[in-house]
Amino acid sequence: MADIIKEAGREIPVIKRAHVLVVGGGTAGVPAAIAAARRGKKTVLVEQLAFLGGTATAGLVTPLMHNNIKGNPSPSGINSEIIARLLDCNAAAVDSSGNDGWFDPVYLAFVLEQMALEAGVDILFNSFFCSAICDGGVIKGIVVENKGGRGAILAERVIDATGDADVAFRCGAPFASGRPGNGINQPTSLRFEMGGIDFDKFCRFLESLGQKGEMSPPFFHTAMVWGRKWALEPIFRQAVEAGDLEERDGNYFQAFGIPGKPGCVSFNCPEIEPEADVTRPDYQSHALVDGRRAILRLVCFMKKYFAGFENAWLMHGAAMLGVRESRRIVGEYVLTSRDILTYTKFEDAIARSNYPVDVHGAQVECGEFEIPIVPEGERYFEIPYRCLVPKGVENLLVAGRSFSSDYVGQSSPRVQPSCRAFGEAAGIAAALSMEMGINPRALDGRKVRAIMKEAGAYL
Numbered sequence: 325m326a327d328i329i330k331e332a333g334r335e336i337p338v339i340k341r342a343h344v345l346v347v348g349g350g351t352a353g354v355p356a357a358i359a360a361a362r363r364g365k366k367t368v369l370v371e372q373l374a375f376l377g378g379t380a381t382a383g384l385v386t387p388l389m390h391n392n393i394k395g396n397p398s399p400s401g402i403n404s405e406i407i408a409r410l411l412d413c414n415a416a417a418v419d420s421s422g423n424d425g426w427f428d429p430v431y432l433a434f435v436l437e438q439m440a441l442e443a444g445v446d447i448l449f450n451s452f453f454c455s456a457i458c459d460g461g462v463i464k465g466i467v468v469e470n471k472g473g474r475g476a477i478l479a480e481r482v483i484d485a486t487g488d489a490d491v492a493f494r495c496g497a498p499f500a501s502g503r504p505g506n507g508i509n510q511p512t513s514l515r516f517e518m519g520g521i522d523f524d525k526f527c528r529f530l531e532s533l534g535q536k537g538e539m540s541p542p543f544f545h546t547a548m549v550w551g552r553k554w555a556l557e558p559i560f561r562q563a564v565e566a567g568d569l570e571e572r573d574g575n576y577f578q579a580f581g582i583p584g585k586p587g588c589v590s591f592n593c594p595e596i597e598p599e600a601d602v603t604r605p606d607y608q609s610h611a612l613v614d615g616r617r618a619i620l621r622l623v624c625f626m627k628k629y630f631a632g633f634e635n636a637w638l639m640h641g642a643a644m645l646g647v648r649e650s651r652r653i654v655g656e657y658v659l660t661s662r663d664i665l666t667y668t669k670f671e672d673a674i675a676r677s678n679y680p681v682d683v684h685g686a687q688v689e690c691g692e693f694e695i696p697i698v699p700e701g702e703r704y705f706e707i708p709y710r711c712l713v714p715k716g717v718e719n720l721l722v723a724g725r726s727f728s729s730d731y732v733g734q735s736s737p738r739v740q741p742s743c744r745a746f747g748e749a750a751g752i753a754a755a756l757s758m759e760m761g762i763n764p765r766a767l768d769g770r771k772v773r774a775i776m777k778e779a780g781a782y783l
């Protein structure tokens with residue numbers, strides 16, 4: 325059999341036209357679409373799944389990380405609105421450190437959809453971005469594949485919010501991925517939720533093992549990583565010795581409470597071995613199968629070994645593999661670990677954070693720097709607008725975890741609060757650059773910053 329087949333040329337109907345087209349309705353994509361639509365732009369949002377939220381909903385990733393800046397100020401006005409909506413329906417809660425980012429991922433999908441529709445966003449679900457319409461280095465639209473076949477969507481500005489920079493990649497824009505030297509990405513995880521847990525019993529069990537700290541649902545948190553002195557370590561060791569767990573099951577285990585869901589826990593595990601290029605379809609298929617096997621192992625283990633889990637059940641397995649890091653665009657500015665660790669500020673900043681460098685699965689080297697566990701305080705670093713502007717393609721912006729950075733520089737701003745701010749900034753920039761009749765590359769990011777600040781961002 326030949327290794328290549330030739331696809332016949334064909335005519336593709338134009339199914340939609342937009343001012344701003346957002347590809348990917350996830351953490352960054354929804355704020356991007358809302359921000360563009362609120363500036364009066366005809367905005368289309370394309371999503372491969374049947375609901376919005378991406379990693380935060382389909383990936384079951386909760387809670388939002390505290391940004392470690394005193395008072396946890398919101399990086400974006402739209403982020404504050406999302407949280408307020410969730411709080412209103414008891415699907416979010418504020419802990420004693422002021423983190424208002426504890427939320428229910430299932431509810432979030434409904435809130436995001438309502439907000440996008442209220443802003444006037446035209447959502448196209450179940451539609452997979454499959455190629456970019458790029459002419460002479462200028463993006464003109466995309467082609468999607470769905471139940472109706474192939475269709476083209478044309479737009480003045482495109483925002484790539486696919487997480488993996490799929491659109492930029494298909495346009496031939498330069499990118500980097502993984503650790504310098506070997507290209508290995510951070511480990512992926514397949515998250516899950518369990519219900520029916522007797523929390524009082526489980527908390528007493530943890531206390532009897534020596535765990536300290538806040539243990540009142542929904543702010544419940546526990547973890548286990550071999551050698552880090554977690555209270556659960558002897559239980560994990562016992563289960564490995566009895567053949568109920570594999571050694572790798574204790575490489576990273578973490579559990580959080582979920583607001584509005586008494587007796588339920590969200591698990592930030594199992595972690596799946598990393599590889600160079602976690603976007604490869606065969607890696608993703610392997611990771612999903614391997615992850616589900618590990619979930620079944622962990623569920624059986626907890627029911628057998630954890631007091632309070634006797635009647636617990638598996639509630640959800642994530643519909644999406646949790647990818648921490650894959651393609652990173654090469655943009656007009658590349659954020660580095662040095663920028664983070666020296667608290668660098670930028671005039672065109674569109675987000676601030678003090679969340680620490682957070683690379684899973686590997687010891688990282690940061691040149692002359694020690695990697696600190698950053699205390700909550702007044703210090704912070706900033707991410708400039710230029711990190712969203714990819715080199716090599718005009719009229720394209722990239723928002724989300726694939727923003728322009730080096731490997732370690734990505735590991736802090738990849739968390740949801742910053743991704744939401746990147747989305748809002750990209751939506752404003754797409755609209756504003758149209759209004760001014762200039763390319764997003766020529767746009768002064770200070771203008772985006774000023775608009776975000778006016779709309780409630782801590783900038």
Ligand SMILES: Cc1cc2nc3c(=O)[nH]c(=O)nc-3n(C[C@H](O)[C@H](O)[C@H](O)COP(=O)(O)OP(=O)(O)OC[C@H]3O[C@@H](n4cnc5c(N)ncnc54)[C@H](O)[C@@H]3O)c2cc1C
Nearest residue numbers: 348350351352372378379389453486487646647724725740
């Ligand atoms: C396991 C794990 C745990 C984490 N823990 C935390 C945490 O506790 N707190 C925190 O704040 N952050 C955490 N993060 C980080 C954070 O959740 C992600 O980095 C962030 O949500 C990524 O946002 P994004 O917009 O870039 O991508 P996503 O939210 O994944 O959005 C991408 C969207 O694009 C869609 N899409 C992709 N390709 C296509 C295509 N070809 N066609 C159409 N649609 C497409 C996807 O379906 C998705 O909806 C974690 C991440 C992982 C993986």
